[in-house]
């Protein structure tokens with residue numbers, strides 16, 4: 001059969017290892033195997049019933065089924081901005097807002113509108129899987145500032161100072177971070193703001209999709225809390241996917257300088273048109289202050305799973321193999337030097353990345369699915385999601401501990 005060749009821009013796209021592992025997990029479950037899926041990037045709960053009711057009510061109106069304004073429902077954009085100014089009292093700049101089909105589209109729009117071929121974009125490892133392919137899709141060049149277990153996943157800002165130059169079009173900051181679950185410290189944000197002040201050519205993209213998902217007080221702080229004038233070249237991304245347990249409703253937004261929000265709107269008008277009318281109307285009626293109450297039991301659940309993990313890892317001498325997460329849904333597990341790594345690699349001097357092989361092995365042997373760190377820029381690690389219900393999570397951690405510490409190879 002004839003096949004269709006893709007264009008150069010996407011021919012380098014790799015199959016996502018995450019999706020591959022997910023497919024294997026689903027396949028095993030279908031064959032009747034017991035599978036513990038620790039790959040989830042979404043809450044296994046329904047959203048606040050009040051939001052569900054508002055969506056049902058809005059189904060009665062014709063306008064809910066018709067095109068929304070390209071940049072989004074005007075009242076909803078105002079409401080999102082009002083909440084932003086309430087949450088960030090030090091910001092007085094008059095900003096704009098555009099609503100898109102999820103934060104992923106918001107980020108894609110930004111990169112498409114911002115980048116010329118050869119522009120550099122700095123990201124911090126470990127990073128969200130989509131940053132790299134999206135930057136490259138729009139002709140950008142990825143530059144990485146690394147961080148690891150030893151610096152508690154707070155990226156070394158000396159590294160940023162060395163990399164940032166007149167070629168740096170943008171820096172992406174994601175705190176709380178997917179995949180590490182780390183919240184960058186106040187000192188980090190303060191220092192970062194100073195570096196950005198002395199690099200006025202660079203736009204900052206602040207991906208705050210997990211902003212409300214801090215497990216402990218205080219809430220995360222951002223660089224523009226230290227230097228408010230930075231909002232004049234900052235694009236803040238957020239949405240309802242994570243904090244309102246609504247990944248499938250596809251609503252995200254960008255808050256930023258009005259002229260650039262206008263450019264994003266022109267782009268969105270040609271690419272996709274306005275986002276889902278029905279959900280936007282329902283959100284316009286919904287009281288955003290309810291989110292905090294909705295998230296209280298969710299955060300308790302995540303803290304309890306963290307405790308299970310902390311206790312079991314401690315009891316098995318594995319405390320140094322993960323780093324305490326403080327937000328989002330995840331933590332990173334380090335396979336380096338564990339028996340499972342020794343079994344699947346060629347020993348201590350082998351520095352290749354065996355994350356994918358190790359995760360496949362864990363899935364086959366113990367039915368536990370986790371995401372290898374390669375796509376996040378981390379070698380011999382995995383991202384593990386904390387969202388499953390407690391008994392499932394507890395059993396999954398037991399199995400994980402057994403397989404990563406076992407000296408015997410099953411096959």
Ligand SMILES: Cc1ncc(COP(=O)(O)O)c(C=O)c1O
Pocket residue numbers: 041101102103104105128174177178207209239240241247251252
């Ligand atoms: C860091 C980060 N940014 C953006 C997104 C995209 O969110 P959305 O589902 O709203 O497109 C995700 C989703 O996993 C994410 O983890």
